[in-house]
Amino acid sequence: MARRWTNDLSRRDVTPKPVFMNRRTLLASGGALAAGAAWPAQASAEALDPNTWDEITSYNNFYEFGTGKTDPKENAGQLTTTPWSVEIDGMVDKPGSYAFEDILSQMDIEERIYRLRCVEAWSMVIPWQGFELADLIAMAGPKPDATHVAFQTLMRPEEMPGQNYPILDWPYVEGLRMDEAMHPLTIMATGLYDKPLPNQNGAPMRLVVPWKYGFKSIKSIVRITLTDSQPPTTWNLSGPQEYGFYANVNPNVDHPRWSQATERRIGGGLFSSRVDTQLFNGYDEVAALYEGMDLETNY
Ligand SMILES: Nc1nc2c(c(=O)[nH]1)N[C@H]1C(S)=C(S)[C@@H](COP(=O)(O)O)O[C@H]1N2
Ligand SMILES: [Mo]
Numbered sequence: 695m696a697r698r699w700t701n702d703l704s705r706r707d708v709t710p711k712p713v714f715m716n717r718r719t720l721l722a723s724g725g726a727l728a729a730g731a732a733w734p735a736q737a738s739a740e741a742l743d744p745n746t747w748d749e750i751t752s753y754n755n756f757y758e759f760g761t762g763k764t765d766p767k768e769n770a771g772q773l774t775t776t777p778w779s780v781e782i783d784g785m786v787d788k789p790g791s792y793a794f795e796d797i798l799s800q801m802d803i804e805e806r807i808y809r810l811r812c813v814e815a816w817s818m819v820i821p822w823q824g825f826e827l828a829d830l831i832a833m834a835g836p837k838p839d840a841t842h843v844a845f846q847t848l849m850r851p852e853e854m855p856g857q858n859y860p861i862l863d864w865p866y867v868e869g870l871r872m873d874e875a876m877h878p879l880t881i882m883a884t885g886l887y888d889k890p891l892p893n894q895n896g897a898p899m900r901l902v903v904p905w906k907y908g909f910k911s912i913k914s915i916v917r918i919t920l921t922d923s924q925p926p927t928t929w930n931l932s933g934p935q936e937y938g939f940y941a942n943v944n945p946n947v948d949h950p951r952w953s954q955a956t957e958r959r960i961g962g963g964l965f966s967s968r969v970d971t972q973l974f975n976g977y978d979e980v981a982a983l984y985e986g987m988d989l990e991t992n993y
Pocket of ligand 1: 750753754755756757758810811812813847866894895896907908909910911912913914
């Protein structure tokens with residue numbers, strides 16, 4: 695099925711030829727890209743360079759495996775990700791336990807090269823593979839009254855050493871408004887550089903919401919619940935003055951303890967550069983979701 699291609703980063707640099715050819719075939723087959731609009735000129739040359747496999751898999755936040763940036767890579771190897779199933783429940787017509795392979799077999803896997811902006815003011819560019827969350831929600835049959843989607847990470851202290859300490863309120867939980875969850879930019883990532891997602895990046899399946907701070911992109915998901923109220927979120931529970939429900943990337947709203955105006959692009963070693971942070975992480979097409987909302991109160 696031809697899908698709308700929604701990102702502004704060049705593909706040629708990172709995409710293995712077969713995938714690139716496939717994409718071109720898809721584009722040529724019509725409809726997917728009606729205009730150049732999906733490829734705005736704003737992306738700087740620097741923004742076009744995805745981070746390396748090593749950078750993306752050895753500098754992580756995954757507190758279930760420790761709070762240090764290299765802890766996830768060191769400790770996540772012990773996580774068992776097969777078998778894996780995801781409970782989809784709440785306000786859906788087809789609640790149940792869905793095996794990860796069954797989900798995968800029903801989804802269109804695409805590559806999405808997205809910027810990831812952590813609330814700590816560092817960023818990367820990551821070539822994910824995955825599917826649109828909207829397709830998974832559609833599969834479960836959302837009830838019309840559902841307004842939000844809640845997500846939960848695996849709770850398994852035997853394999854996730856951080857869960858033996860009260861660092862956060864475990865299991866890690868996150869949430870989105872329904873329209874955010876259904877937005878075509880919102881994906882469930884299942885791969886990275888055309889390999890299955892490494893454990894430290896949230897295997898076998900993690901959320902990616904590229905216009906929000908990285909902490910919204912919850913890893914190793916075992917439960918998805920449709921509800922009619924705003925779900926609790928882990929970092930908001932931990933520090934409500936510092937981390938809101940919305941967590942949209944916004945250079946004009948500083949974290950109480952640091953500026954969000956610029957970010958450090960990971961990579962390049964000593965010469966790792968600082969670049970200006972963009973509203974919605976540069977994904978302007980989501981602005982309509984927040985029309986009329988005060989983004990300072992709703993941080
Ligand atoms: N379950 C869980 N998900 C999580 C986190 C976490 O600690 N636990 N950290 C978040 C934060 S703060 C960021 S920046 C991203 C980092 O994703 P990456 O390590 O794949 O770059 O994952 C997010 N998802
Ligand atoms: Mo983060």
